[in-house]
Structures are given as structure tokens and as C-alpha cells.
Amino acid sequence: MNRSTIDLWVGVFVVAGIAGLLFLALKVGNLASFSSGSQTYQVQAKFANIGGLKVRGPVKSAGVVVGRVTDIRFDNESYEAIVTINLGVDYQFPRDTTAKILTSGILGEQYVGLEAGGDGVMLKNGDRLRLTQSAVVLENLISQFLFNKAAEGKPEAREPAK
Amino acid sequence: MLSSAVTGIADGLRRLGAASIASVAKLGYAARFGIAVFQHTPAAFGRLHLTVREIYFAGVLSLIIIAVSGMFVGMVLALQGYETLQRFGASESLGVLVALSLVRELGPVVAGLLFASRAGSAITAEIGLMKATEQLSAMEMMAVDPVARVVAPRFWGGVLSMPLLAALFSAMGIFGGYVVGVQLIGVDAGAFWSQMQAAVDLRNDILNGVIKSLVFGVAVTWIAVFEGYDAPPTAEGVSRATTRTVVTSSLAILFLDFILTALMFTGGTHQ
Numbered sequence: 001m002n003r004s005t006i007d008l009w010v011g012v013f014v015v016a017g018i019a020g021l022l023f024l025a026l027k028v029g030n031l032a033s034f035s036s037g038s039q040t041y042q043v044q045a046k047f048a049n050i051g052g053l054k055v056r057g058p059v060k061s062a063g064v065v066v067g068r069v070t071d072i073r074f075d076n077e078s079y080e081a082i083v084t085i086n087l088g089v090d091y092q093f094p095r096d097t098t099a100k101i102l103t104s105g106i107l108g109e110q111y112v113g114l115e116a117g118g119d120g121v122m123l124k125n126g127d128r129l130r131l132t133q134s135a136v137v138l139e140n141l142i143s144q145f146l147f148n149k150a151a152e153g154k155p156e157a158r159e160p161a162k
Numbered sequence: 163m164l165s166s167a168v169t170g171i172a173d174g175l176r177r178l179g180a181a182s183i184a185s186v187a188k189l190g191y192a193a194r195f196g197i198a199v200f201q202h203t204p205a206a207f208g209r210l211h212l213t214v215r216e217i218y219f220a221g222v223l224s225l226i227i228i229a230v231s232g233m234f235v236g237m238v239l240a241l242q243g244y245e246t247l248q249r250f251g252a253s254e255s256l257g258v259l260v261a262l263s264l265v266r267e268l269g270p271v272v273a274g275l276l277f278a279s280r281a282g283s284a285i286t287a288e289i290g291l292m293k294a295t296e297q298l299s300a301m302e303m304m305a306v307d308p309v310a311r312v313v314a315p316r317f318w319g320g321v322l323s324m325p326l327l328a329a330l331f332s333a334m335g336i337f338g339g340y341v342v343g344v345q346l347i348g349v350d351a352g353a354f355w356s357q358m359q360a361a362v363d364l365r366n367d368i369l370n371g372v373i374k375s376l377v378f379g380v381a382v383t384w385i386a387v388f389e390g391y392d393a394p395p396t397a398e399g400v401s402r403a404t405t406r407t408v409v410t411s412s413l414a415i416l417f418l419d420f421i422l423t424a425l426m427f428t429g430g431t432h433q
Contacts, residue, residue, distance in 0.1 A: 017327070
């Protein structure tokens with residue numbers, strides 16, 4: 001086989017390989033997301049309980065992904081979790097925005113939900129969200145439900161004995 | 163009675179010692195050979211057509227087997243994954259399952275195993291036969307360094323081909339998963355792609371997969387050129403060296419994969 005044919009095929013091979021990589025990066029991965037490249041600003045929020053929130057989890061407002069969780073740490077003084085999130089600069093929120101930890105679906109992943117407040121001043125890089133709501137812990141919910149049931153059941157159970 | 167037992171134990175120890183020394187010596191020789199190949203890198207890229215020729219033999223001719231296997235692996239993943247996921251009502255996550263398992267693990271590993279048996283064995287057999295027919299000695303007689311002329315282009319041809327082949331394997335696999343999952347089974351196409359895009363990260367998943375395939379490429383080609391160069395110059399020696407290439411590089415891929423996975427995917431995702 002002569003050299004120009006080999007060159008042609010190697011060229012085809014390299015183009016196909018790079019096309020495969022581009023396919024993986026653009027179609028399969030999230031090249032255009034907040035984790036890489038695009039402009040972001042960072043805010044922090046303290047939660048009493050973050051449930052199953054993970055680093056790289058989405059931050060949504062009105063169901064739209066506006067940022068990503070970049071860091072989760074434990075605060076030794078307040079015994080709370082400090083969650084650092086990166087928001088896209090295109091998305092501006094008032095300073096009194098509420099951050100909640102929500103679950104998508106029943107068994108879905110957990111994400112940070114932002115609910116805009118009414119303040120005129122917008123969040124800046126390095127700000128801290130004051131209003132937060134922790135993740136719902138299923139065990140706490142169930143025990144609360146059981147206690148309520150037990151409290152309801154008591155007077156009815158005693159009535160026939162009268 | 164006692165003395166015969168002592169000599170028996172001493173004999174066993176001697177054999178163990180000899181085997182250990184031989185394996186350490188071979189490892190050292192392989193390391194020195196690897197450094198020599200790296201030192202001849204300018205030779206491989208200075209006469210680029212030699213490396214391009216090796217990319218043709220190692221990469222282009224492996225295209226078909228890589229593409230077809232990737233496609234079938236993706237299709238099987240989609241079938242099996244759907245069976246399990248639909249039990250939990252999570253069949254929309256099929257794209258995530260197919261993409262993550264291909265990009266992180268199966269793409270680099272299976273492409274590496276195929277590459278070792280398709281291209282690695284060919285490299286060993288070629289260099290071993292060149293040695294057996296004294297072509298390498300003839301080159302040395304003509305003051306041509308066989309490491310620069312024969313080994314370095316093959317090494318770099320293999321190293322450069324491997325990441326491209328692994329990427330193609332993953333891409334074909336995801337396409338196969340799409341064909342089975344969306345076209346045949348009927349998972350929603352939008353959910354298939356969007357959940358995949360939400361879950362697959364460019365740096366943590368795709369870049370790490372490319373790094374894996376690059377490491378496997380270096381390991382496989384290094385083992386292949388070394389076994390060929392080190393092969394006894396007989397028909398039996400070359401055949402044994404070819405077998406050793408496939409076995410050693412397959413084991414090396416699986417072992418390195420474990421190490422790399424432990425380094426890449428356990429540290430970053432702390433809760």
C-alpha cells in the first residue's frame with residue numbers, strides 16, 4: 001500500500017476519533033454547563049441537614065438549572081453543613097433568596113432549590129444565603145406521623161370504657 | 163533423611179530465588195528499554211511517515227472490530243440495564259447507565275483488551291520475527307538504531323491510536339444503547355439524552371476516561387514492543403512472546419483500571 005493511501009486512512013481515523021471525542025463531550029457530557037468554563041459567582045448557605053445532597057448536584061430555580069453545588073463542608077462551630085454553590089452570572093437573585101433542599105421525584109436525586117425574595121439588592125460573589133430549609137428526613141416524617149396517630153387514637157380508644 | 167529434606171527445601175528456595183531475580187531483571191530491562199524508547203521519541207516524530215504507518219496498522223485496521231464490539235456492548239448494556247431499571251420505574255435513567263459505564267469503565271477497558279489482542283500481538287510478532295530473521299542485527303550493522311527505526315514509531319503509533327479507539331468505542335456503544343433503548347424498547351428519547359447529559363461530567367467522567375485509555379495505550383504498547391524485542395529469536399520464542407503480550411497486557415489493563423478507578427472516582431465524590 002502506498003504512502004498517500006495510508007495517509008488518507010490515518011486522516012480518516014484521526015477525524016473519526018476526534019469526532020467520537022466531540023460527540024462524548026457535547027452530546028453525552030455537559031460541556032455547556034456551569035462546572036466548566038462559563039462565568040459563575042459563588043454563594044454559600046448553611047443547612048441543618050443536607051440529606052443526600054452531593055457535590056456537582058444541580059441548583060434549580062423554578063425548575064431551571066441555574067448552578068451547581070461545588071463544595072459541602074461541616075461547620076464545627078454551629079454543627080451545620082456549609083454548602084457552596086456556583087451560580088451562572090446570567091442568573092441574578094435578590095439577597096433574601098431562600099435555599100431549600102428538595103428531591104426530584106420520590107426516589108430521585110436531591111438538589112438545591114432557590115426561591116427568589118423581594119429585596120432590591122442582588123446576591124454578590126461570596127455572599128451567604130440567610131434563609132434556608134433543610135432536607136426532609138423520611139424517618140422524622142414517619143415518627144411524627146406515628147406520634148400524631150397515637151395522639152389521635154387515645155381519646156377514641158378510651159371512649160368505649162366510659 | 164533429614165539432610166535430604168534440607169536439600170529439598172534449599173532447592174525450592176534456590177528456584178524461588180532464581181525466579182525472583184529473573185523477574186526483577188526482566189522488569190529492570192523492560193524499564194530501561196522503555197526509557198530508551200522515550201529517548202528516541204524525536205526519531206519517531208522526526209520521520210513522521212513511519213509513525214503514521216504504524217497508526218494505520220494499529221489504529222485504522224482495528225477500527226472495524228472496535229466499532230462493532232462497541233456497538234454490541236452498548237446494545238447489550240441497554241437491554242440488560244432496561245430489565246433492571248424498569249423494575250424500579252427508572253427506565254428513563256437508561257442513558258445515564260449506558261453512558262457512565264461506557265465512558266468510565268467499559269470504553270477504555272474493553273477497547274484496551276481488544277487493542278492488546280488485535281494490535282499488541284501483531285506488534286510483538288512483527289518485532290520478534292524481525293529479530294528472529296536478523297533484520298534488527300542487519301540494521302545495527304548499517305548503523306541504524308533499531309529502537310529508533312522500528313520500536314519508537316510502533317510505540318507512538320499505538321499510544322496515539324488507543325485514546326481515539328476508546329473514544330470511538332464509547333461513542334459507538336452509546337449509539338448502540340440509543341438504538342436499542344430508544345428505537346427498539348421505546349424509552350423516551352428526550353429523557354435518555356437529557357438525563358445522560360445531566361449525569362456525565364466533562365472533566366470527571368470523559369476526561370478521566372481519556373486519561374485511562376492513554377495509560378492503557380502506553381502500557382499495552384510498551385509491553386508489546388518489549389516482548390517482541392526481548393523474544394528468543396526462534397519460532398517458538400516469537401509465539402510465546404506473542405502469547406505473553408496478550409496475557410500480560412490484559413492483566414495490566416485490569417490491574418491499572420482498578421488503581422485508576424480507585425484514584426479517580428472515589429476521592430472526588432465524598433458525601
